[in-house]
Amino acid sequence: MSDVKRDKVVKVRCTLEEYEALRARCPKARLAEWMREHCLTPEGTRRQPRKAPPSVDPALLRQLTGIGNNLNQIARRINSGQWSGLDRVHVISALSAIERELAALKDEHQ
Structure with missing residues (x-):
């Protein structure tokens, strides 16, 4: 919590519709905190709400997860010292090559 003591009270009367509109706009649990932030923060310095991440195809996500798991297994083997230097180079x-292909795919889908 903040160490600032707030001892002044501002009452605002509004209709039920106005109140519901305020609650709908307020992303925080506490309306007073949101109103202070929204009304007292200078324009341009106010934090922007986060954008929702884009939706992802679940099948693609599963494939990427599998690729990540395979890469982790490869890294573990390489770092274990079980392979010769030539194997590591290969x-x-x-x-x-995989990294280049992934970069090309990323460029295609942006």
Whole structure:
């Protein structure tokens, strides 16, 4: 909580419709806090509400999760020291090719 003591009270009368409109606009649980933030913060310095993340195809998300799991397994094996230097070079080369393909896919879908 804030250390600022708020001892002044401002009462605002409004209709039921106006009150419901205020509550609908207020993303916070406490209307007074939102009103102070909204009314007393200079324009341009007010925090902008977060945008909802774009929807993602669940099948694509599962595929990406699988790819991530495979990459983690590869990294674990490489870091374990079980592979020779030549094996590591081959894996790093393959990972670089995958990275280029993923970058191309990302560019296509933006």
